[in-house]
Amino acid sequence: MSTEVNNIRELAEREYKWGFITEVDEERVPRGLNEEIIRLISTMKREPDFMLQWRLKAYRHWASLEKAQAEPKWANVKYPPIDYQDIVYYSAPKKKPALGSLDEVDPEILRTYEKLGIPLAEQKKLAGVAVDAVFDSISVVTTFKTRLAEKGIIFCSFSDAVQKHPELVQKYLGSVVPYTDNFFAALNAAVFSDGSFVYVPKGVHCPMELSTYFRINAAETGQFERTLIIADDDSYVSYLEGCTAPIRDKNQLHAAVVELVALNNAEIKYSTVQNWYPGDKEGRGGIYNFVTKRGKCLGVNSKISWTQVETGSAITWKYPSCILMGDNSIGEFYSVALTNNYQQADTGTKMIHLGKNTRSTIVSKGISAGHGQNTYRGGVKIMKGAAGARNYTQCDSLLIGDKCGAHTFPYIEVRNASARMEHEASTSKIGDEQLFYLRQRGLKAEDAVSMIVNGFCKRVFRELPMEFAVEAQKLLSVSLEGSVG
Amino acid sequence: MITSPQQLTNYLEAFSDFEKSATGHNLPWLRKLRRDAFARFCETGFPTTHDEDWRFTNVSRLAQTPFQLVRTGHELSRSQVEPYRIAGAACQLVFMNGRFSSELSSMPNHANELEISGLADKIASNPKPLERYLGSYLDIGRDAFCALNTAFTEDGAYIHIARGVVINGPICLLYISTGTDTPIVSYPRNLVVAEEGSQVSIVEDYVSLGGGETFCNAVTELVVGENAVLSHYRIEREQKQACHISTLRIQQARSANVASHSVLLGGSLVRNNVHAVLAGEGSECLINGLFAGNGRQHLDNYMLVEHKSPHSNSRQFYNGILDGQAHGVFHGRIIVHKDAQKTDAKQTNRNLLLSDDAQMDTKPQLEIYADDVKCTHGATIGQIEQDALFYLRARGIDEISARRLLLLAFASECLDRMSNDSVRTHVATLTNAALYDAALPSSVSAQPGHEQAALRWNEVG
Numbered sequence: 001m002s003t004e005v006n007n008i009r010e011l012a013e014r015e016y017k018w019g020f021i022t023e024v025d026e027e028r029v030p031r032g033l034n035e036e037i038i039r040l041i042s043t044m045k046r047e048p049d050f051m052l053q054w055r056l057k058a059y060r061h062w063a064s065l066e067k068a069q070a071e072p073k074w075a076n077v078k079y080p081p082i083d084y085q086d087i088v089y090y091s092a093p094k095k096k097p098a099l100g101s102l103d104e105v106d107p108e109i110l111r112t113y114e115k116l117g118i119p120l121a122e123q124k125k126l127a128g129v130a131v132d133a134v135f136d137s138i139s140v141v142t143t144f145k146t147r148l149a150e151k152g153i154i155f156c157s158f159s160d161a162v163q164k165h166p167e168l169v170q171k172y173l174g175s176v177v178p179y180t181d182n183f184f185a186a187l188n189a190a191v192f193s194d195g196s197f198v199y200v201p202k203g204v205h206c207p208m209e210l211s212t213y214f215r216i217n218a219a220e221t222g223q224f225e226r227t228l229i230i231a232d233d234d235s236y237v238s239y240l241e242g243c244t245a246p247i248r249d250k251n252q253l254h255a256a257v258v259e260l261v262a263l264n265n266a267e268i269k270y271s272t273v274q275n276w277y278p279g280d281k282e283g284r285g286g287i288y289n290f291v292t293k294r295g296k297c298l299g300v301n302s303k304i305s306w307t308q309v310e311t312g313s314a315i316t317w318k319y320p321s322c323i324l325m326g327d328n329s330i331g332e333f334y335s336v337a338l339t340n341n342y343q344q345a346d347t348g349t350k351m352i353h354l355g356k357n358t359r360s361t362i363v364s365k366g367i368s369a370g371h372g373q374n375t376y377r378g379g380v381k382i383m384k385g386a387a388g389a390r391n392y393t394q395c396d397s398l399l400i401g402d403k404c405g406a407h408t409f410p411y412i413e414v415r416n417a418s419a420r421m422e423h424e425a426s427t428s429k430i431g432d433e434q435l436f437y438l439r440q441r442g443l444k445a446e447d448a449v450s451m452i453v454n455g456f457c458k459r460v461f462r463e464l465p466m467e468f469a470v471e472a473q474k475l476l477s478v479s480l481e482g483s484v485g
Numbered sequence: 486m487i488t489s490p491q492q493l494t495n496y497l498e499a500f501s502d503f504e505k506s507a508t509g510h511n512l513p514w515l516r517k518l519r520r521d522a523f524a525r526f527c528e529t530g531f532p533t534t535h536d537e538d539w540r541f542t543n544v545s546r547l548a549q550t551p552f553q554l555v556r557t558g559h560e561l562s563r564s565q566v567e568p569y570r571i572a573g574a575a576c577q578l579v580f581m582n583g584r585f586s587s588e589l590s591s592m593p594n595h596a597n598e599l600e601i602s603g604l605a606d607k608i609a610s611n612p613k614p615l616e617r618y619l620g621s622y623l624d625i626g627r628d629a630f631c632a633l634n635t636a637f638t639e640d641g642a643y644i645h646i647a648r649g650v651v652i653n654g655p656i657c658l659l660y661i662s663t664g665t666d667t668p669i670v671s672y673p674r675n676l677v678v679a680e681e682g683s684q685v686s687i688v689e690d691y692v693s694l695g696g697g698e699t700f701c702n703a704v705t706e707l708v709v710g711e712n713a714v715l716s717h718y719r720i721e722r723e724q725k726q727a728c729h730i731s732t733l734r735i736q737q738a739r740s741a742n743v744a745s746h747s748v749l750l751g752g753s754l755v756r757n758n759v760h761a762v763l764a765g766e767g768s769e770c771l772i773n774g775l776f777a778g779n780g781r782q783h784l785d786n787y788m789l790v791e792h793k794s795p796h797s798n799s800r801q802f803y804n805g806i807l808d809g810q811a812h813g814v815f816h817g818r819i820i821v822h823k824d825a826q827k828t829d830a831k832q833t834n835r836n837l838l839l840s841d842d843a844q845m846d847t848k849p850q851l852e853i854y855a856d857d858v859k860c861t862h863g864a865t866i867g868q869i870e871q872d873a874l875f876y877l878r879a880r881g882i883d884e885i886s887a888r889r890l891l892l893l894a895f896a897s898e899c900l901d902r903m904s905n906d907s908v909r910t911h912v913a914t915l916t917n918a919a920l921y922d923a924a925l926p927s928s929v930s931a932q933p934g935h936e937q938a939a940l941r942w943n944e945v946g
Contacts, residue, residue, distance in 0.1 A: 412846065413541075413845075424862075427859075
C-alpha cells in the first residue's frame, strides 16, 4: 500500500503518462466533411455498395441536423463549439502488403504498444487475451484468431467483417443504434473508419476475454470507431475495451458507437477502462468523448452487462444502455466515473423494459475532485407490456474538495402496475471520522483517502475482469493524486 | 412555444382591460410589476413538453382554452360555505373565484398581532408594506404561469404576523371556484409575512361548487423571518374538470422552520410547484406531499429546494397513489450552492400503481456545488405488497378492507407529518373518502358481495 502511494506521489505532478506521439507515415483524407469525403473513405476501404449508401444516408441526416443546429445541448457539460469542417476524418497507417506475423508490423507501432504496456507477443502468453489492436483507425494485427476460429467465433476488424461477412454486417449494422439516433451517432455512421466486430455462434462459450486497445494517434484526427458484437443463441462473450491517448493541445473529438445484440439465452459482458488524456491542470486540451453505446436483449433470457471505469477525457458524454426486449432478459450497468481538475462527465445509462419479467440493475459511483463536474443521468422506462419488470438503481457521489460538483438526474417512467423500481442516491464527502480512524492506525492521509475511494468503488470493480480490476484501482489512485489534502 | 398569435391577442386584450381598472393601477411600482410580468409571459408563452421542467405535463389544453377572467364573485350564502369549515380554525377567509368575500369570511380577534385581509383591500387602503415583499422573491422568469399570475395580481390573502406572536388555531383560506358555461380563470395571489419568532399555520383549501371548466392559477409567497415557525397546507379537492396550477415560494431567514404540506386529491390537470430557498443559516424545511389520482387525472408535483447557507436541513417526502388512467409526476430537485456547507438534504418519493393504465414519472435530482454535505434521494414505484395483504387476510380481513387498510397506512405516512391536529383530522377525512374506491380493483368490484365487504369495512375502519 505505502510503496504504491509513494509511486502515486511521484506520479502526482507529472504529465500524462501515456502522452507520446509515434511517428508513422499516414494515409489521410483532406480536412473537412462532405459527400466526396464519405465516398473517398468508402473507396479507400474498398467497401461494398450497401455500406456507401448507408454512410451517405447517415451523412445527409447529419448534415440536416447540423444545419438545424441540433447538436445536443442538454448535457450538463460546457465546451466551445466544434468546427466539424476542421477535422480530418480518416487516417490510417500506411499499409504494407500483407502482415503474416508480428515481425512485419511497423516497429514504431510495436514500440508504442510496449510503452503502453501491451507487448503483443507477451500478451498472448500472459493473459490469454486476444488483442485486436486498433492503431489510429485501422486494425494492425489480430492475434489468437486461429483459436477463436476453431470455435467458429468471428473476431476481426470492422473493415474485415465488411469484406468477409457482409451478410451479418448488413443484418445488424444500425439495428441497435440507427444513424438517426442522435447527432454524434449520425456523424459516426457517416465517417466511421474502423472498429471491432464479434460474432459468437450458437451455443459457444467464448474461451477468452476479447480485448481491443483503442488509440488516438495522428495529430488532429478525430477517431470514429464502430463496434458490433452479436451473441447468437446460448452463447457467451466477454469483451474488454481500454483506451489511452497522447498529449495534444487541441481538443480532440471522439464519437464512437457500440452496438450489442444478444439473442436467446445469450450473454454479453462489456467492460471499459477509459483513461484518455483529460487535459492539463488548467483544463486545456483533452479528449471530447461523445459515445453512443447500446445493447439490445433481443432474445428471451438474454443478458447484457456494461461495466465502465471512466477516469479520462476532458468531457465524457456517454450512456451505455440496454433495450430489454426479450422476456426475462437482464440489463446491468456498473460504473465508476472520476472527474479531477477541469474534467466534466455526464454519464449514466438507460434501461428500457419492453419484455415481461425483465430486470435491470444500475450501480453508479461518481467521484468529483478539483474543479471536476460529475453528472449521473439515467433513464428507466418500464413500458406497458413489461409485466413484472424490476429495476434497482443506486447512484452515489463522493465529493473531494469544495470546487467540484456532483449532480444526479434520474428519469423514471413507469407504465405498468406490476413493475417495481427502486432508486437510491446519495452524495457525501469523505467522512472526517473515517479519515481519523485510518490515520489513527498509522495510514497517511493519501493512503486513507485512496483506501476509502477504493472501498467506495468496490461494488463496481468486482464486476471487472481480473486484470482490469487491478488496472482500474491503480488508475483511480493516479487520477486522484494531487486532489487530496 | 405553443402560444398562437390569436391566444396571445386574447391575453393582451384581457391584460389591457385588467390593467386599466385593477386595484392599485395608479401605483407605479405595482403597474411596473404587472407590466414586466406580462412582458415576460409574452416572451416565453406557455411551456411545452420540450421544456425540461414540463417534460411530463402537457399544458396545451390550458393554452388553447379561452378562459375568461372573472372579477366579480358569485353570490353565495354562508350555509353553502359551512360544510367547508375546518374545526378549530382561528379564522377563515373565503375567496370566490379568486375574489375575497368579507361577508362569507370570519375574521380573527387579535387585531394588533395579526393583520389579515384581502390583498385588494390592502392595496387600496395601505399598499406601503406590500411594495417590499410582493413579487420580490418569486422568479417570474422560471415559469410562465408565475408570470401570468403576477401580471394579473389583484386579490388574494394578505397575512402579516407580528414579531414573536404565536397563533394557535390554523388560519384557513378557502378558495371556491364556481363553474359557469364559459371557462373561467382566477389568479389568487397570497402574501404571508411571518416576522421574527412568530408561529402560525396556514391552510389553503381549494374546492369547487358546480361543474364547468375552471382554471385556478395561484401563487403564494411566504416570507419567513428569523426563528419563525410556519406550516403551510395546500389541499386541492376541486371537481374533475378543474385545472389547477399553483406555486408556493418560500423564503427562509436564519433558523426559520417551515413545513409545507400538499394534498392533491381533485382536479383534472394539477401542478403544484414548491420552491423553497433556505437563505439563512441553520434554517429547516420540510416538504411533505400526498397525491392520489384516478380517472384521467394528471397530478404533477414539482419541487425545488435551494440551499444557500450553511447548516441548513431539508426533507422532502412525497407519496403517490395512482389508479385508473391517472398520470402522476414527481420532479424534485435539490440545489446546494457553493457556500452551503454542512447541508443535510433528503428526498423521498414513493408511489403505488394500482392499475395497469396508471402511469408514474419521477425525476428526483441532486445538484451539488459544495463538498461537505449529506444529500440523498430515493424513489420507488411498486404496488400493494402481496405479503402484507396476505398477513391481513390470514387474520380474517377481507381483501377490499385489507387493501384499504394498506392504502390508508401508506397515505398516513404523509398525514403523520402534519403537526396541526385539526388540519390533520380534516385532511385524514378527505383522504379516507378519496381512497375508499381506490381499494376496489376492477376484478374485485365486479364480484357480488362487494357491498357486504364494504359494510364490514365500516366496522373495521
